[in-house]
Amino acid sequence: MKEQKKVTVLGGGLAGLTAAIHLSKYGFEVCVIEKEAYPRHKVCGEYISAEILPYLKSLELDLEELSPEHISKLIYSTTSGNKIETELDLGGIGLSRYALDHFLYQKAVKIGxxxxxDTVVNVVFIEEKFRVDTINSRSIVSDLVLGAYGKRSNLDKKLKREFIENKNGWLGIKSHYSNSNFPEDTVALHNFEGGYCGLSKTETGAVNVCYLATYKSFKKHKDPEAFKLNVLYKNPYLKEFFENSTQLFDKDLSIAQISFERKSIVEDHILMLGDAAGLIHPLCGNGMAMAMHSAKIASEAIINNYNDFKLDRMALEQEYRSQWKSNFSSRLKFGGILQRVLLNPILAESTQKVVSIIPSILPFIIKKTHGSPIV
Structure with a gap:
């Protein structure tokens, strides 16, 4: 009897669980290590581009089971309140990470x-095998390791990844609000000085509010509430929303030291997925879909390069790098340009005026940051 192929996934978020499900369906023995219990809330925009839905259905993951909101419109405003609206060709769904991660976790466990x-403290690659050590004294040996642990981790320091050594001036804040006036079919992106805020409804009817701000702009104020009152309120649409909403969380969730720097796709033979491989700017609105798409790319590269239970590791890593670059590099680059433009008040207002004169520019921008349906 041939030995089963073993994969360890570091992190049980969207990318990690999706890869685990994909590989398990192809006969791999998969172990996911996740430090947090399910279900849980996470700092996230909670809007999923519909481009990823065909792929998920191919894995027998039908997100309609969670009764998501269906989103077909985009509203964008500058700090001064100038607003533009457009239809989203593919559209998307609004779904909380609380529900989605738990759904994927349950599906993964069900198929084995x-x-x-647990918490991973070290990963060692010796003689074509990985050993993963955890804080609870577990030691797991496998043929492959996927890094799907999010934006930053102590493992990044262990692996001596370049981006982790640099101080990053971004933080994210997220909460849920009750607001019956916010439209179910809309995702809104509103600029403010030093950042931008996304709003969209989730499956519970709550509006997910998630904003990204520079630390430079945030540190002038004592806490998120003061920042909201003194900075976010300067955008009239955000002011109106908050004044007519009730916060559902006891307190905001936050994450600091968010990096948009380029990250290595493969690190010491670990395939990096999702945010661990590269973070797209939230203005582009499809980070969740990209995370799950990266799981597809990695899983297919692994399957393609296992022949008679022998792994061609070099070919696997080359294929994964190539597919990542083909699918994501231009979107990440364009997202960075878009962020720099929209965070500059003068450029943001100028761009808004151009778009109002030539409306076809906005669908072009959306197309540059989104993909086609993934099958």
């Missing part, structure tokens, strides 16, 4: 994926 609640 082993999920451990």
């Amino acid at each position: 994926v082993k999920v451990l609640q």
